[in-house]
Amino acid sequence: MGREVYEKIAMIPWGKSTDDITEGCMVLEGGGWRGLYTLGVLDAFMIAGINLEATVGISAGALCGLGYTTGQIGWGAKIDLTYRHDDNFCGINAIKKEHAITGFEYLYKEILKEYPLDKKKLKKTPRRLAVGCTNLITGQIEYFEKGKCNLSKAVSASASVPYVSRPVIMNRTPYLDGGCATKIPYEWAESNGYKKVVVVKTREHAYRRSEDSTYRMAHAMYHKYPEFVKSIEAANRKFNETVDMLRAKEEAGEVFIIEPSEVVTVTRFEGNMEKLGDLYWLGYKDGNDNLAKLRDYLNR
Secondary structure (H helix, E strand, O other): OOOOOOOOHHHOOOEEOOOOOEEEEEEEOOOHHHHHHHHHHHHHHHHOOOOEEEEEEEOHHHHHHHHHHHOEEOHHHHHHHHHOOOOOOEOHHHHHHHOOOEOHHHHHHHHHHHOOOOHHHHHHOOOEEEEEEEEOOOOOEEEEEOOOOOHHHHHHHHOOOOOOOOOEEEOOEEEEEHHHOOOOOHHHHHHOOOOOEEEEOOOOOOOOOOOOOOOHHHHHHOOOOHHHHHHHHHHHHHHHHHHHHHHHHHHOOOEEEEOOOOOOOOOOOOOOHHHHHHHHHHHHHHHHHOHHHHHHHHHO
C-alpha cells in the first residue's frame, strides 16, 4: 500500500446505523487528529441507534459530522487510520498540490472510491448538518448548512488550518478553519433552539488553553485581515470561557458532555498510528460507558 496503516484497522466497527432519529443537537469540537476520539464516540452512539436530528462541527468535527449524519459506522475512522501517512491526504504532496495540509480534493476524488460517502443518504435525510468556518474579513464564525451550500467546500474551509493552508473562497469571501474563531460551536445549537445538546470534546475535563500566547506569525501572515487576527488572539480565551459555561450548563442538566476520560497526549498533527488508534478506542469506550446516562438525559 506504500503507507503506514493502523495495525488493528480490521477491528474498527463497520456498518450502518438505524434510520431512527432522536431530538437534539450534536456539537463537535475540532482538534486535528484528536478528532479520532470523536469518531470513536460517534461510532458507539450510532451502533446504539442514537442519531440526533442535528449536528454542528468545527474543523475535524465538521469531517466527523459527515459520517454521523449519513449513519456510516466506522467510515471516518477507517479513512483516518488508513490514509494518515498518505502524503496526498496529509503532508507534503497535499501542500504542493492543494496548498493545504489536508488534501480534500484527493479525499473527495480518490479516497472516497475506497470508502464511499453515502451521498444519497446525506441529501435525503432530514437530519441537519452545519459546519463552522472563519470569515477572514470579519473574523467571525459563519455556519454553512447542508442543502443550502456547497457542503464539500464548506467542510474543506472549516478544516483548512491557518498558516499552512490557502483560504477557501466561498461567495467571493475567503474562509479558514472555524477553530480560529470558535473551537466548540455550542452557539449554533443554542441559537437554533435545541433543548437537548450533546457536546463531544477532544480534550480532558481539566484542560484549559493558555491565554498568554504571542501571535507574531498571525500578524505577519494575515496583516491584511486585522479582524481575523483579533479572532485568533481571542480564541483561547473564548475556548476557556465556553468550557466553563458548558460545565455550568452540564451541572444544571441543560447539556450533556462527553470528553476523554484520560489525559490526551495526541497532538493536532499526530503521526503515531498506535496513539491514534488508542484514542479512537478511548472515544468508543467513553461513548459506550455513557450510553445509559445519555439516554436518561435525552428522554427527560
